[in-house]
Amino acid sequence: MPENTSSTIPHAVTEALREVIAEAGIDHNADLVARILATGVGLGLDDADRLDLKITSSALSEMRAAFQLFAPYSDVPKVTVFGSARTHQDDALYRLTVDVAAELARRGWMVVTGAGPGIMQAAAEGAGAAQSIGVSIRLPFESKPNAIVAERNVAMKYFFTRKLMLVKESRGFVCLPGGFGTLDEMFELLTLQQTGKADPTPIVLLDRPGGTFWSALERFVHETLSPAGVISPGDFDRVLVTDSTDAAAAAITAFWRNxxxxxxxxxxxxxxxxxxxxxxxxxxxxxxxxxxxxxxxxxxxxxxxxxxxxxxxxxxxxxxxxxxxxxxxxxxxxxxxxxxxxxxxxxxxxxx
Structure with missing residues (x-):
């Protein structure tokens, strides 16, 4: 099926959509707005399943809300911090996250997180409410965003729309040890960079002093993935593995030196x-x-x-x-x- 399906929509309907756009006072990027509306009509003409329509509707609504949240800060550099929601406040990783977020905020960066507890709360705490943005996910066991980002947060139903915003808006990434979700986010970052589907950005894997979480992954990459030929030699070189908050912050900002x-x-x-x-x-x-x-x-x-x-x-x-x-x-x-x-x-x- 061709990417542009507007040819399946009656000409009179297409003209009516253009009139609606003009009546709404939209003149900037009106062609793209028309494509969005035409796609919605096309889904109706396709007799799409109701669940498919609900997914499409929710995804567009969530993206619009997220775009509105981020728009006032488009000129401010942002770093997304990924990590476990299960990390406790007395954990050294929590303090490490507070420190690196505080240092990046001091350098003029905003910190974006998934708005949950654990590492996400630590990053928001370090950056402070004025320099934090949250993109939360609606889950039964994480019913609301942490209090620090509650006033500057957008809630998502779907992980894919949430992940889009956590990646799209940031010019650097810091990953702390975490579980399936954190590893999924980290590996997607590497995939986007490896394939050129996202512009190059700095990626830091930050661990507690003496920790082996990321260094074990690094060994696995060099000793298993690379020899197996499933990645290219040097694919992991774009990543900094460190236990230093100073080195982490420096790596993020130095990438944009020139x-x-x-x-x-x-x-x-x-x-x-x-x-x-x-x-x-x-x-x-x-x-x-x-x-x-x-x-x-x-x-x-x-x-x-x-x-x-x-x-x-x-x-x-x-x-x-x-x-x-x-x-x-x-x-x-x-x-x-x-x-x-x-x-x-x-x-x-x-x-x-």
Whole structure:
């Protein structure tokens, strides 16, 4: 079935939808709003099962509520903290989470959590109510969000919509030891990064001093998964395993020392930076990462036409390359390199 099913909807209905959109006063992204409405009509024409319609309706409603919650803070960098809801307040991991969240909040970051007890409450406690956002899940045994995020929280029925918001809105992730839910979230982060379905972001696996939770996972990756050929060598290198809150906070902010954002324009990848690299530095980047390219060189560039049309980060210097899309999982290596250039800013403070 083609992705765009609007052709199955009578033309008169399509025109009526456009009129409704115009009457509502919607002129920005009206084409996308029309596609959303047309999809709903299409589901009705498909005689979709009532449960399917309830899932679709709830998911859209939850996403709208979440988008509204996050919208006022779109310019504030956010870090999502994952961890067990079962961690007690007297556990060293709880104090560790409070400390790392407090340090990131001090550096100007907001902390996003699943709004539950345990590690989630510890992260909100460390960041403080003013710099915390919650995305809770409605469960029989977790009936309401913790008090710290109660005024800035969106409740979700479905894990998939909750996970979308916990990942979509953040520019860094800290994972504390946890159970199935935490491991699911952590492995999805790695999958999204490995496959290029999400932009590169820093991921920190934080454990108590002397803890073996994440180091045991690291051994399993290197001793079992990599030799079995089910992952690529170096796939786990994008992750920092540490028991230091200072190292964790530094890894999150340092990732944004020079790297700002990326965009694909056709077959070209554009990296926007905070500082322009020198010719010598560009030569070094090509020497180090030429094997990741589908052809050509990494080059300095003015904003591409598509970026100009969208007024997309035009003031920033940029590098353009034809990255081999089968090697997109290694993009973090290039980002680390541009962050380490002598031309890069001295600190990891995000630009306005």
């Amino acid at each position: 790297y700002d954002s990326l965009r694909w324009v056709g077959g070209r990848l554009v990296l926007r930076l905070r500082a322009a690299p020198t010719d010598t530095e560009i030569d070094v980047l090509n020497e180090l990462f030429g094997d990741l390219l589908a052809g050509g060189r990494i080059e300095r560039s003015a904003p591409l036409d598509a970026e100009v049309a969208d007024d997309d980060r035009l003031s920033l210097p940029r590098l353009v390359m034809r990255l081999d899309q089968y090697r997109v999982g290694s993009l973090y290596r290039i980002i680390r390199a541009v962050n380490g250039l002598a031309s890069a800013p001295a600190d990891g403070t995000l630009p306005d």
